[in-house]
Amino acid sequence: MIPKLLILLLIVLVVTPYANAAPLSDKTGLKFTLPVKTDGHSFIVEATGNLDVTNLDFDKEEKSITLFIQSSLENNSLEISFPNTLIGGDYTILLDNDEFIAEIQTGSNVTFVTMDFSGTGKHKIEIFGTTYLDFFEIRDVIDFDISDGYVDDIEGNQSTNSLIFTLFEPGDDGKLSVQLSDDVITPFDDGSFIVLIDDVESDYIIENDNIIINFDSNSQQITLIGTYVVPEFYEIAPLVLATSFIGLIILKKYKKLFV
Structure with missing residues (x-):
């Protein structure tokens, strides 16, 4: 009886994700939902990858989003999404203080940043924009x-x-x-x-x-x-962002059907 309970406990520990993360699929890994509150407005930054996002910092003066990463894998994949109204314009990406060439897709409301990089352990990703709170009043x-x-x-x-x-x-x-x-x-x-x-x-x-x-x-x-x-935009931003992610998840799940 005891060995069975131990096996069940191990299964639960393996499949239970972090408290702030939700599993999407074997391909996309975990999705992290990271709230940002600044100057009376609330935004959501989403990160999806095969690693752990341990923290997020936002600096309105620098117009930057900083993600702190912990990875146990050599090959890392991460996709970050945030409203264009939080930071926008021209983007610069840094990985561990070095400029990184990421794939950036900017829609009418949301920007997606996709990164593939190597190395286990701790990493720091910084996204700098040129505009801040640039939205319709x-x-x-x-x-x-x-x-x-x-x-x-x-x-x-x-x-x-x-x-x-x-x-x-x-x-x-x-x-x-x-x-x-x-x-x-x-x-x-x-x-x-x-x-x-x-x-x-x-x-x-x-x-x-x-x-x-x-x-x-x-x-x-x-x-x-x-x-x-x-x-006003910031009232509908969470809905727009959620809708964008639903489309993104479906696209990733069924991408092989279109290849």
Whole structure:
């Protein structure tokens, strides 16, 4: 009985992956999911290979991703994927402080870096970009005008289909005018919107495709609610990245069918 239990325990130890890794296939090895949080934004860096990724460092000043590797094999294969908005532009890859020529494929949202290199033990991989947090801000596509005050921030909330304008130094005769566009926010079926000023429903008028909202010096936040609001990129980045990886895994699994 005891030998059987020992054999079962050994099998479990062999097939159980690291806590932060998930096995994909014999060819691709382990997939590591590595979160990066910087300047209020969250991103995911993925690494897939026949080795262990022990840690990740991100340096926004250097615009760099650093992976620390531990390998027990002589021939190593690694694929790294990250959103272009985290770092982008022209890339430079270093392996153990020496420049490395990797295969780089940059899509509209995600960059893939593929590396094959030799050597057991510890390795350090550094990926340097030339841009950082280069992504679409929702205020860049909203045409608005404000008098007797300033707009400090604009947030698009998909869960409530709303645009939230945070005010700064509002005056008693304040007026916010937002040009309406279905690319940004769409109205209800009757063409109306809901406007809240500090969570209290307020009146508005629509003139020449502009919604005009009056506010006073006590106003802090104006919320415009419709049936759809355009998402900011960092809200959809995890979904885009996950979709890209599903396609990548399927392609790798069935690649031999196309050769």
